[in-house]
Amino acid sequence: MSDMTVSAEAVGEVRPVELSADVLDEQLIGQLVDRARASGLQLTGEGGLLQQLTKRVLESALEGEITDHLGYEKHDPAGAGSGNSRNGVRSKTVLTDVGPVEITVPRDRDGSFEPQIVKKRQRRLTGVDEMVLSLSARGLTHGDISAHLAEVYGASVSKQTISTITDMVMDGMAEWQNRPLDSVYPVIFIDCVHVKVRDGQVANRPVYVALAVTVDGTRDILGLWAGDGGEGAKYWLQVLTEIKNRGVEDVCMVVCDGLKGLPDSISAVWPQAVTQTCVVHLIRASFRYAGRQDWDKISRALKPVYTAPTAKAAEDRFLDFQEEWGAKYPAIVRLWEHAWAEFVPFLQFDTEIRRVVCTTNAIESVNARIRKAVRARGHFPNEAAALKCVYLAVMSLDPTGQGRKRWTMRWKPALQAFDIAFDGRLSVGRR
Numbered sequence: 001m002s003d004m005t006v007s008a009e010a011v012g013e014v015r016p017v018e019l020s021a022d023v024l025d026e027q028l029i030g031q032l033v034d035r036a037r038a039s040g041l042q043l044t045g046e047g048g049l050l051q052q053l054t055k056r057v058l059e060s061a062l063e064g065e066i067t068d069h070l071g072y073e074k075h076d077p078a079g080a081g082s083g084n085s086r087n088g089v090r091s092k093t094v095l096t097d098v099g100p101v102e103i104t105v106p107r108d109r110d111g112s113f114e115p116q117i118v119k120k121r122q123r124r125l126t127g128v129d130e131m132v133l134s135l136s137a138r139g140l141t142h143g144d145i146s147a148h149l150a151e152v153y154g155a156s157v158s159k160q161t162i163s164t165i166t167d168m169v170m171d172g173m174a175e176w177q178n179r180p181l182d183s184v185y186p187v188i189f190i191d192c193v194h195v196k197v198r199d200g201q202v203a204n205r206p207v208y209v210a211l212a213v214t215v216d217g218t219r220d221i222l223g224l225w226a227g228d229g230g231e232g233a234k235y236w237l238q239v240l241t242e243i244k245n246r247g248v249e250d251v252c253m254v255v256c257d258g259l260k261g262l263p264d265s266i267s268a269v270w271p272q273a274v275t276q277t278c279v280v281h282l283i284r285a286s287f288r289y290a291g292r293q294d295w296d297k298i299s300r301a302l303k304p305v306y307t308a309p310t311a312k313a314a315e316d317r318f319l320d321f322q323e324e325w326g327a328k329y330p331a332i333v334r335l336w337e338h339a340w341a342e343f344v345p346f347l348q349f350d351t352e353i354r355r356v357v358c359t360t361n362a363i364e365s366v367n368a369r370i371r372k373a374v375r376a377r378g379h380f381p382n383e384a385a386a387l388k389c390v391y392l393a394v395m396s397l398d399p400t401g402q403g404r405k406r407w408t409m410r411w412k413p414a415l416q417a418f419d420i421a422f423d424g425r426l427s428v429g430r431r
Helices: 026-038 049-070 126-137 142-153 159-167 169-177 233-245 262-269 279-287 292-306 311-325 330-348 351-357 361-375 383-395 402-421 425-430
Strands: 086-096 099-108 184-199 201-213 219-226 250-256 274-277
Touching: 049 099, 142 159, 159 169, 159 383, 169 219, 169 383, 184 233, 184 361, 184 383, 184 402, 184 425, 201 233, 201 361, 201 383, 219 233, 219 383, 233 262, 250 262, 250 425, 262 274, 274 279, 274 330, 279 292, 279 330, 292 311, 292 330, 311 330, 330 351, 351 402, 361 383, 402 425
Parallel strands: 184 250, 250 274
Antiparallel strands: 086 099, 184 201, 201 219
């Protein structure tokens, strides 16, 4: 069985082509539906009107293809002595969006006819592959997808076939992972999610994610990288170096969690970049050292620190926090002191920039979609399977394009502030 190649764009929802009124006769369609209902024929399901129409359309298209191939119509005397002619038909069943459809495929005597709409050995139309990819991207396992197709379409599709379909995206994934990037980004958010991979034994493996905001205010996921063991600054250095080698010459700010050694890795790749630690990560890390009964009080006590108008004011508010909680939770004080150099940079900017860079919320929404997709799988047999699942989830983030519009509108004010604060460095990316 051979399969059609599906591009990475096929992961998203497929938008139907709108036919013009002169091609799509509304009156004719109404007559077909009325006749079907009058004769008790179902519109959908096995043997329904949609299946019969699909069969007729496919067979008509195949007949047109062999006519073009031979150069004369069926039963046309001009074909006599032409050296090639029709040689009957063969039956095959193809899986379509409306379920399995049995069609007859014409043949020629010398076997040179290569049908295109339903190719030789092809058992599924492209829409079915796109459906499988879309369901997989939304977290359904191969078994769930197989059961769904059997229940809704009455089609028997093995888990191995579904795996073959999803494997089609691997070439597109490699191309996407190595594509050239913009020369300048205002902000890059970096984080990692953990997936379970069975490599001898099941273990957590980090998948590193880098999300950038372009100079036009759009979201651009730069790539996915699978690491070994826990998240590490050394591996992040490799990831950031690869991003630089793909064309990123300058980054204004890099927003990250408080991983030890990460600021050094960032400055080694982009010396001018400002490293900003996510405030939410700092607060969550603070809670690890405190009793649950004190979480709300600590959160209220820290709010004046990260909402201070200046770095000096934040330092004064932190001294107040230290006096109140330092004796009971010295580890929280030490945590903030160690992260202070990467915590205060955003305080030098105006409100528009503060709002978008004080947390990694921009990438957390991506991580949430990834976690939803991988949660249903339990664990993966290998690294490639894990990356394929994560890639499918990432490619299906915004199928309608509405999220892209909202994202751009939200970032426009911040980008104006970036232009001023970073003295025209973004203008290089707009050339």
